[in-house]
Amino acid sequence: MDHGSKEHIERQVKVYISVFAALAFLTVVTVAVSYLKLPFAAGVAVALFIALIKGSLVAAFFMHLLTEKQIIFSILAVTALFFAFLLLLPAITSAEVMSYVS
Amino acid sequence: MSTAVIRYIDKPHPVTGVTNAKLGTWCFLASEVMLFGALFSAYVLLRTGVSEWPHGSQFLNVPLATLNTLILITSSVTMVMSWASLMLKQFGKYRLYLAITILLALAFLVVKGFEYGHKFEHHHFPSTNTFYAIYFTLTGLHGLHVIGGVVVNAYFLFFGKRMWETHPEQFAGRIECAGLYWHFVDLVWIFLFPVLYLL
Known part of the structure; x- marks a missing residue:
């Protein structure tokens, strides 16, 4: 339709x-x-x-x-990738701090 | 000298399958995701970096925020209904739904104003502590986005008739793009509400 x-x-x-x-x-x-x-x-x-x-x-x-359309999903896929990286940054930072402390 | 014309603003581009306006709007929203994403990331970092963090409901007004959530959700449905009305060639209904969307956005800001006013009365400012710093930053930036949406929607409400009469397809596309932005503002609040107020 x-x-x-x-x-x-x-x-x-x-x-x-x-x-x-x-x-x-x-x-x-x-x-x-x-x-x-x-x-x-x-x-x-x-x-x-x-x-x-x-x-x-x-x-x-x-x-x-x-x-x-596909082009919009392509944009969103790249955005999701970088967004996930941004949210993982605190975990990476915390892990670094923990290793420094120990 | 020839006049530069932006093409494919009312018809889909043969390569992308969408109008340039819609493609541009989604690219803009992608940058907005990164803006709010950075602040969410800062929130996680600040919260996990301390041994104790207050529960949002201890300091913030959950009933008012719930009301604001319902207001914003309702405004999202009236926004999409205004676009649907244009697609059904019902300009009167479009204006009605868009006007309701704007009024609901203003209601959201008034409720937020009460919330902020209450905080200021009790001398709670962004400089008070880390919790209030991130609370005011996130909700303040979101509030600015709501104001931006009100300005755009008000422009289309009061000055859209001529474009609808001359370029109806382009105008419907503009309302769809304005709607995409507005739903994004709603989407951000859907995540802000539990993160700040309920956890």
């Missing part, structure tokens, strides 16, 4: 509403889980996992990544 056709857009509008409901529900779940006082590592894992699901929903449906 043509992604710009009236029927497709009308169907998408219903999907947007469903995604919105899912995002609102997951927000409430995130807050509810924080009151369970889970161990720190488990709390971080659960909170980031829910955030990852919410972020994926926004990117896939609102930003139309589900139907996006």
Whole structure:
């Protein structure tokens, strides 16, 4: 089906509403889980996992990544690589400090 | 002298398959990921570098932040609905949804203002400690992005009619790009909220 056709857009509008409901529900779940006082590592894992699901929903449906062209995924792949490196930097730094201390 | 024309702003480029405007917007968003990524990395470094770190909910207002999360999520859906309305050739609905998006963004900033005001009343500033330094930096930068989105969306709301009448495809593309930016702002908050307030 043509992604710009009236029927497709009308169907998408219903999907947007469903995604919105899912995002609102997951927000409430995130807050509810924080009151369970889970161990720190488990709390971080659960909170980031829910955030990852919410972020994926926004990117896939609102930003139309589900139907996006290859070139956009190529840009995002490079971005993800550098982003992962950025987040690994603290771990590398900590490891260096630990080895220096020991 | 010939006038330089930017090509493929309303029709997909034959090589990339997307408009140059959309390609440019995604490249811009990639640079934004690195900007926020650097600050998230700094947050991790600061947090793991100390033996004790306060739980966000001890110092920050979780109910207000939850409200702001719901406001931003709602604004994201109204933003995409404004684009969908243009695709359905319903300019009136487009304007309505975009106006709601802007109002929700302003509501987000007002709530944030209350939150900041409360912190300042209790003499909690970025210089108070490392926790507040990273909190104000991350939320402040995000807030500036919200303001940027309001400015762009307000421009399209008040000055978009002429372009819609003369270049409807290009205008719909512009709203899609503005939407991509706005959803990115929402996406950043989706991660900021648990990281700063709930952990």
